[in-house]
Amino acid sequence: MFHYTKEVSKSVKEAVEAVEASLKEESFGVLWNLDLAEKLQDKGLDFNEEVVVLEVCNPHEAKKVLEQSMLVSYFLPCKVAVYTEEGTTKIGMAKPSKLIEMVDNDELKKSALDIENRLIACLEKV
Numbered sequence: 001m002f003h004y005t006k007e008v009s010k011s012v013k014e015a016v017e018a019v020e021a022s023l024k025e026e027s028f029g030v031l032w033n034l035d036l037a038e039k040l041q042d043k044g045l046d047f048n049e050e051v052v053v054l055e056v057c058n059p060h061e062a063k064k065v066l067e068q069s070m071l072v073s074y075f076l077p078c079k080v081a082v083y084t085e086e087g088t089t090k091i092g093m094a095k096p097s098k099l100i101e102m103v104d105n106d107e108l109k110k111s112a113l114d115i116e117n118r119l120i121a122c123l124e125k126v
Helices: 012-025 036-042 059-068 069-073 096-102 108-125
Strands: 003-008 029-035 051-057 080-085 090-096
Touching: 003 059, 003 069, 003 108, 012 029, 012 051, 012 090, 029 059, 029 108, 051 059, 051 069, 059 108, 080 108, 090 096, 090 108, 096 108
Parallel strands: none
Antiparallel strands: 003 090, 029 051, 051 080, 080 090
């Protein structure tokens, strides 16, 4: 499976706040917080679900993997989505270990799996 997704019993706003706090404990910062549903609605499009995309980065990890291959820049920063689907709030992300498979580098695969495990641990706390 290319993603990690879980259901939570919080509102999207509460889940976003909890995700941000959990990420901060693991030295990941949120560079950007996009309320995608609001942007769609601002453009006059009828969209009834909530969806917030967080751009997440640990600068030390980003530097380390970019020094090994600039192709990794296509995947950075990591994205965490918080959204509703049929009344249920979900949080999730594309797995870095799956994205990095497109770059043929075993050392990067180890780094991606480590980052993935740390991010999943953060989301598990929500």
